[in-house]
Amino acid sequence: MERTIFQDTHETFRRTARDFMTREVVPHYADWDAAGLVPRDIFRRIGELGILGMQIPAEYGGAGSDSFLYAAVWAEETARAYVNLGGFSAHLHIVLPYFLAYSSVEQRRRWFPGLGSGALMASIAMTEPGTGSDLAGMTTMAEKRDGHYVINGAKTFITGGINADLVLVVARTGKGANRRDGLSLLVVERDMPGFTRGRNLEKIGLRTQDTAELFFQDVRVPEENLLGEEGDAFSYMTSNLPQERLGIAVASQAAAEAALATTVGYVQDRKAFGTTVSSFQNTKFELAACAAEIEAGRFLVDRALVAHDAGELSAADAAKVKIFTTELQGRVVDRCLQLHGGYGYMREYAIGRLYADARISRILGGSTEVLKTIVAKSMGL
Ligand SMILES: Cc1cc2nc3c(=O)[nH]c(=O)nc-3n(C[C@H](O)[C@H](O)[C@H](O)COP(=O)(O)OP(=O)(O)OC[C@H]3O[C@@H](n4cnc5c(N)ncnc54)[C@H](O)[C@@H]3O)c2cc1C
Missing domain, CATH: 2.40.110.10 (Butyryl-CoA Dehydrogenase, subunit A, domain 2)
Known part of the structure; x- marks a missing residue:
């Protein structure tokens, strides 16, 4: 079904992000994976694209946007390229909002230019x-x-x-x-x-x-x-959590979509019993079931993104979206890995990495269990 939340400017930015992943990330990714971190310099390169400074006020060199949609586009394109950019999401989705909300004018002068350019990672x-x-x-x-x-x-x-x-x-x-x-x-x-x-x-x-x-x-x-x-830090942490959780939800949803895409390609190539794996009814049913779940997750995330931009995403709603998408991600990567057979267990295949990466989504930024207590409280329980 058609998505309606993005404008032409977002789609232009999506092409920029996609091109960046193809040219500057994917060719080096195996080396970074082996090293256990992305090179520090990559953040300056990302900064040049404007995404780190998107929400920073114009007087400090940013774009002054209060929308989270560009960050969502970036997260989707990162997942689509089957890569992860180290501390990038934590910097943009979690830490920067504290600086935006609570820093003094002097602190803004000192830190905003660097936070927006990638010279300072937080x-x-x-x-x-x-x-x-x-x-x-x-x-x-x-x-x-x-x-x-x-x-x-x-x-x-x-x-x-x-x-x-x-x-x-x-x-x-x-x-x-x-x-x-x-x-x-x-x-x-x-x-x-x-x-x-x-x-x-x-x-x-x-x-x-x-x-x-x-x-x-x-x-x-x-x-x-x-x-x-x-x-006052506890109340600050509480008020920033909906965006942190929405950011994880966006990434989890995008990772589930990436898992489905790579699997649809794989099963059409892989042969067993003289035919392709995609020709088995079980394969079709498994992937169709994943596609249906993903579609539901997509609408939930898009609705939450709109609500967040309007300042209307409650803590309980953000918790629901994170629970739903991270559990969805877990189910989808598991079913998709199964359809890869033994190759799915290898890190050189995207699905193997997606499977291992997915497991933490249900724990960090509020575990599923802790989030359920927030939702239950909102129900008067
Ligand atoms: C890869 C990774 C990156 C991280 N990044 C950061 C970061 O940048 N900054 C940072 O500060 N932290 C970070 N964390 C920490 C992360 O937020 C915590 O791991 C998470 O909050 C869970 O805390 P814990 O690991 O101590 O588990 P615990 O709190 O010990 O939980 C153990 C189990 O008990 C359950 N549980 C806890 N409380 C309840 C309850 N009230 N009701 C029912 N069940 C409950 C949990 O759901 C879980 O299943 C990161 C963790 C990882 C693994």
């Missing part, structure tokens, strides 16, 4: 070895001393943690009546003394995405690097 560090889903349980401390916050603690699973120039660290600056009180957002810069990066963690999928442990030992962060108000 990560967000919430998760700790002892706390993930339960964000209010964070123990990383930031004590106020002589015009600085002194950070001590450790974070883990940080996307883009190796390549990042700025890390938005959520740390405890005080105590309150509620566990959610007293958390603040502090911008830690690349070379601050006491800030060290651990290893690039060995994952079962998303091999080009650097995911790191970060350590903070008496890191002195000037007060000017506090983003927003001291103690």
Whole structure:
């Protein structure tokens, strides 16, 4: 069915994105996969296309758009090329919105040009070895001393943690009546003394995405690097989550579509019992069932994108969209891999990588279980 959410300008941008993937990403992708991260320079090249600065105000070199649709087009074209661009999505979908919403004029002058050009890549560090889903349980401390916050603690699973120039660290600056009180957002810069990066963690999928442990030992962060108000980080995280979850939903939906596309091609080439795999009724039924589910997911995501641009995507609705699309992605990649036989289990085949990459979608950015509690709450349960 026809999609109606994109205009000509989006389709022009789609062609640019597609061309970029073909020329600058796909030829090098096997090397990046083996290295465990994308080269830092690729972000500057992406920055030249304008996508990193799309939502940054024009006075700081951006395009000043408040639409998420260009980011969605980019995510779709990334999936269509069967690639992953490391910390790119975390930077654009998750971290940048905090800077856009909560930075002061001085901070905007300092960071916006770099964030929009790719000269500065940013990560967000919430998760700790002892706390993930339960964000209010964070123990990383930031004590106020002589015009600085002194950070001590450790974070883990940080996307883009190796390549990042700025890390938005959520740390405890005080105590309150509620566990959610007293958390603040502090911008830690690349070379601050006491800030060290651990290893690039060995994952079962998303091999080009650097995911790191970060350590903070008496890191002195000037007060000017506090983003927003001291103690308000929990409410900031809550209000940014719908976009984070929508971004994951867009990527999951696009990955499911990519899995179907590569499988439709594969089964028409592969022969068994003197005929093509595509001629078996089971193959047709499996792929038809995937196509029907994908169509439903597509309409849900498109509806959510429109609602988000209109400022109407609620936390519960974003949770529903993420649950639906990430579970859909899991089912589709599994069925598609099955139709590849043993070749599907090989990383050199796109479906093998899509299968391994898909598994984390149901966990990060709010696991399916945690999201169900949000939806249930919205139902009065
Ligand atoms: C590849 C990757 C990239 C990541 N990127 C980042 C990043 O950039 N920044 C960052 O801060 N974090 C990042 N994370 C961390 C990610 O957000 C957490 O892994 C996630 O929030 C889950 O936390 P956890 O791993 O501690 O699991 P836990 O919270 O320990 O959960 C374990 C299990 O318990 C379930 N559970 C937890 N609470 C409930 C509940 N109330 N009801 C029912 N079930 C529940 C969960 O659903 C899960 O099944 C990343 C993780 C990975 C693997």
